[in-house]
Amino acid sequence: MKYYAAWKEAKALQWKAKVEITLKRAVLDPQGIAVKNSLKALGYEEVDQVRVGKYIELTLEASGRKEAASRVEEMSRRLLSNPVIEDYSYTLQEAGL
Amino acid sequence: MKYYAAWKEAKALQWKAKVEITLKRAVLDPQGIAVKNSLKALGYEEVDQVRVGKYIELTLEASGRKEAASRVEEMSRRLLSNPVIEDYSYTLQEAGL
Numbered sequence: 690m691k692y693y694a695a696w697k698e699a700k701a702l703q704w705k706a707k708v709e710i711t712l713k714r715a716v717l718d719p720q721g722i723a724v725k726n727s728l729k730a731l732g733y734e735e736v737d738q739v740r741v742g743k744y745i746e747l748t749l750e751a752s753g754r755k756e757a758a759s760r761v762e763e764m765s766r767r768l769l770s771n772p773v774i775e776d777y778s779y780t781l782q783e784a785g786l
Numbered sequence: 787m788k789y790y791a792a793w794k795e796a797k798a799l800q801w802k803a804k805v806e807i808t809l810k811r812a813v814l815d816p817q818g819i820a821v822k823n824s825l826k827a828l829g830y831e832e833v834d835q836v837r838v839g840k841y842i843e844l845t846l847e848a849s850g851r852k853e854a855a856s857r858v859e860e861m862s863r864r865l866l867s868n869p870v871i872e873d874y875s876y877t878l879q880e881a882g883l
Binding site for chain 2: 746747750
């Protein structure tokens, strides 16, 4: 058990990040409007607002939550989103070894 | 206060649904592969798997959580996702009146 624990500690941890990317409130979302109109046409009259965004799931190795968060934050800002017109948010969870 | 409570109860409640749509595990995700390669090229060597999906935020009126859930479930199945190749999941939260 001792050896396993040492090995486990030496190994980098696996993290799963779920990144949600949405257009900023002030930016027009034609795809959202199209989806809303389609929903209304199908009889879903109760729908009010629809916004369409991207959802990115990724797994990465990092030695701790803090490191994983800072890397995912950086990736979101640099590549996954366009910070001029988009907002991003993410959640992190441990995915075992 | 009594009148307000009665009025509040009569009004339909506003719900906010966040729907995440992802390709099924068995379906090839070229967009995910492209994002993964771009991340690696930018120096994020720790990234392992990337899957790209859609994220849809919608507000709707429903008299309770159960009704809201069943409507969102139906919308996800009928319009928002393609159940042959995609999975969906959603969360619901009350958005006030």
